[in-house]
Amino acid sequence: MRSPLTRRGFLAAGSGLAATALPALSGCSSLAASDSDPDTLVVHSQLGTTAPGSATYLRALKRFRAENPGLKVKNLVNGDDLAQVYETARLARKEPDVVMVNLYDKTLAWTDVGATLDVKGHLDDWGLRERVLPQALSAWTDGKGRLRAFPYFATNWPVAYNRALLEKAGVHGIPRTGDELIRAARRLRAHGIAPVTTGGNDWTGQKLLAQIIQTFLTEDEARHAYTTGDFGSRGAREGIAYFVELRDSGVFTDKPQGLTSDSMMTQFHTGKAAIESAMSSALAEVPERVARHTDVGGWPLADGAVHDKPTILRSYTLIGFWISPNGAKKADAVERFIRFMYRPDTVSRFITESGRDMAVRSDSLSTGFPLVAAAQRLGSDVSEVLLPDVFVPPAANQPLITATSTSFTRGTSAARVRAALESAYRSV
Amino acid sequence: MKLGKGWIPAHLLVWGYAVLLIVPLYYFLASAFKSNEEIFAHPFAPPTSLGFDNFVTAFTSAQLGLAVVNSLLVTGLALVLTLALAVPAAFALARSTSRLASAMEKVFSLGFLIPTFAALFPTFLLAAVTGLFHSRTFMVVFLPATAMPLSVVILVQFMRTIPREMEEAARMDGASTFAVLRHIYTPMCLPGIATVLLLNFLTFWNEYLYSLVIIGPDPAQRTVQVALPTLKAITGTDYGVLTAGTVLTLVPVWVVYTVLQRRMQQALVSGAVKM
Numbered sequence A: 001m002r003s004p005l006t007r008r009g010f011l012a013a014g015s016g017l018a019a020t021a022l023p024a025l026s027g028c029s030s031l032a033a034s035d036s037d038p039d040t041l042v043v044h045s046q047l048g049t050t051a052p053g054s055a056t057y058l059r060a061l062k063r064f065r066a067e068n069p070g071l072k073v074k075n076l077v078n079g080d081d082l083a084q085v086y087e088t089a090r091l092a093r094k095e096p097d098v099v100m101v102n103l104y105d106k107t108l109a110w111t112d113v114g115a116t117l118d119v120k121g122h123l124d125d126w127g128l129r130e131r132v133l134p135q136a137l138s139a140w141t142d143g144k145g146r147l148r149a150f151p152y153f154a155t156n157w158p159v160a161y162n163r164a165l166l167e168k169a170g171v172h173g174i175p176r177t178g179d180e181l182i183r184a185a186r187r188l189r190a191h192g193i194a195p196v197t198t199g200g201n202d203w204t205g206q207k208l209l210a211q212i213i214q215t216f217l218t219e220d221e222a223r224h225a226y227t228t229g230d231f232g233s234r235g236a237r238e239g240i241a242y243f244v245e246l247r248d249s250g251v252f253t254d255k256p257q258g259l260t261s262d263s264m265m266t267q268f269h270t271g272k273a274a275i276e277s278a279m280s281s282a283l284a285e286v287p288e289r290v291a292r293h294t295d296v297g298g299w300p301l302a303d304g305a306v307h308d309k310p311t312i313l314r315s316y317t318l319i320g321f322w323i324s325p326n327g328a329k330k331a332d333a334v335e336r337f338i339r340f341m342y343r344p345d346t347v348s349r350f351i352t353e354s355g356r357d358m359a360v361r362s363d364s365l366s367t368g369f370p371l372v373a374a375a376q377r378l379g380s381d382v383s384e385v386l387l388p389d390v391f392v393p394p395a396a397n398q399p400l401i402t403a404t405s406t407s408f409t410r411g412t413s414a415a416r417v418r419a420a421l422e423s424a425y426r427s428v
Numbered sequence B: 001m002k003l004g005k006g007w008i009p010a011h012l013l014v015w016g017y018a019v020l021l022i023v024p025l026y027y028f029l030a031s032a033f034k035s036n037e038e039i040f041a042h043p044f045a046p047p048t049s050l051g052f053d054n055f056v057t058a059f060t061s062a063q064l065g066l067a068v069v070n071s072l073l074v075t076g077l078a079l080v081l082t083l084a085l086a087v088p089a090a091f092a093l094a095r096s097t098s099r100l101a102s103a104m105e106k107v108f109s110l111g112f113l114i115p116t117f118a119a120l121f122p123t124f125l126l127a128a129v130t131g132l133f134h135s136r137t138f139m140v141v142f143l144p145a146t147a148m149p150l151s152v153v154i155l156v157q158f159m160r161t162i163p164r165e166m167e168e169a170a171r172m173d174g175a176s177t178f179a180v181l182r183h184i185y186t187p188m189c190l191p192g193i194a195t196v197l198l199l200n201f202l203t204f205w206n207e208y209l210y211s212l213v214i215i216g217p218d219p220a221q222r223t224v225q226v227a228l229p230t231l232k233a234i235t236g237t238d239y240g241v242l243t244a245g246t247v248l249t250l251v252p253v254w255v256v257y258t259v260l261q262r263r264m265q266q267a268l269v270s271g272a273v274k275m
Helices: A007-025 A054-067 A082-091 A106-113 A120-126 A134-141 A165-169 A178-190 A203-216 A219-228 A234-248 A261-269 A331-342 A344-354 A368-376 A394-407 A414-423 B007-031 B036-041 B051-062 B066-096 B100-115 B117-131 B136-162 B164-172 B177-188 B192-205 B209-216 B224-231 B241-274
Strands: A042-047 A071-077 A096-100 A150-157 A159-162 A195-198 A273-277 A294-297 A311-322 A384-386
Touching: A042 A165, A042 A331, A042 A368, A054 A178, A054 A331, A054 A344, A054 B177, A082 A096, A082 A106, A082 B117, A082 B209, A106 A203, A106 A394, A120 A331, A120 B164, A134 A150, A134 A311, A150 A331, A150 A368, A159 A165, A165 A178, A178 A195, A178 A234, A195 A261, A203 A219, A203 A261, A203 A273, A203 A311, A203 A384, A234 A414, A261 A273, A261 B036, A261 B100, A294 A368, A311 A331, A331 A344, A384 B209, A394 A414, A394 B224, B007 B241, B036 B241, B051 B066, B051 B241, B066 B136, B066 B192, B066 B224, B066 B241, B100 B136, B117 B136, B117 B209, B136 B192, B136 B209, B164 B177, B177 B192, B192 B224, B192 B241, B209 B224, B224 B241
Parallel strands: A042 A071, A042 A096, A195 A273, A311 A384
Antiparallel strands: A096 A311, A150 A311, A159 A273, A159 A294
């Protein structure tokens, strides 16, 4: 019996396949990674596909490549999983040179464990200190005086009010107190319009809850509460009670505990809801037909609040340039890249083309994004509260989202909301 | 043949099941042509336009073309390796009557007990130590290892149904062991091989966690399952684009399933008869 495929032929075919395919899959082909190439700067970022600012970032990379013909730049993109991917790459000593990510959750520990480097010296050596807003420098500096990364994106986080819907419901003017907000919510509901929409099942609800609780907290008290998980102070309890009162008065859209940031934005964009608490990248995406009837302001205050004006969140830790140990070996390339990204024309493009708020000084305004520009001009009309991201221990972040969902469920008492928040810190 | 009233519940159940399958598929395809506002405001309304903007955006911004090529490369080579290892292993186990073979078969079955997630860290260490971290080669070698238990168990059962007389006749004609495998067992096990191919293709193609960690985010190397989530942004996802990208990545799955489904159904039916 003669086989068309003999044992010898079979083995030869297998060896041939291994000889041709395996190099193509690992090292010696044009499809291979070049993360260890000294002439290639590897940047790991969340920008590059559809995230706000991606188009501007990709154009900036194109200009940088054109200005530095001898230097190749590889842009690696990840979404929410960036931190995990970076950490495993670092464990294998194959991490990218520069990482662009926010200061939150896992990244809070990076400087401490040596996954990224203190960039304070570079900031001074490269003469970039004056380019950075002082608040941003402070926010990115850890307790030991180390600058975790070069600050880049910031964000304003005001409250957006659809004026047309408010007026349709007979509400004239933006609510400035809790009582006014409750009255406005009743009128909006009577007209079939949801009042405040939020993602009660994700980070948007978590931030709004933190903002409302801070109505009765000073900055130090808020820092203590979100660092330790102790919500037992008088101010924290009053803040939680204020939140519960608003929730049970129907201020929030129906069943917010099941909503996410995407459903929040869609409800606001389609006129289903009149009010949302939105960061500037979300404000930049409000359709023009809604934006022209929208005002930005702060969250209404309750009697006895520690703030004298409605509150907004403001953060300077949205995206920074972290330098890895591998990046330190390519200091010249990293310096050229950071200097380029800090250049006024590059910074200005992010503001004007993408409507981003920056942690770097610039005279530009997001004129093409009226709500972002309006938020930038809020200045002293509002009072700022802390964004808790930098203070919440990484292990408590996800449990806090769960606690947020519980908190937004109607009928949950103030005591149970407090218990849910505090239990989020038990695993810390 | 006249159908009595007794058939009505069966018809209702079948049509109900069909609707259960079709509705999400329709929602999925319709969303690929819509904006976020349309998806959330009128989820089941037909799209107002059939433009391919979402598909173009997904394809270009996530570089899905290159990602599909990478996935095809990794999946294809891993499937070849899986069959190259599983078919001879199953052949040997099916023919042998020794206790050692029986024990080896059980060892293969034990592979089912290892949770995928539990193997992540050792696998990562292995990739780092072998210098294959951030390469597709490691996945080509690793994926067949994960597929061996299922593949061997399925193929052994198929091969045991082949009468020994077939092999004896071939031996009398001077066939070698390899020729017996090549000309007797392999053709008669084609439905089983198709089943193994299809099941493993779906597993390999859809594999995410290990591809993310081991291959990494380099657009030149990443698979389609790693490229696709880059269309999701924490600060606002365009679900039309994301859905369009998902549709694009499902095209190869649909093609492979169409090609192999008859063989697989044949395998399932023949298995049922043999039982």
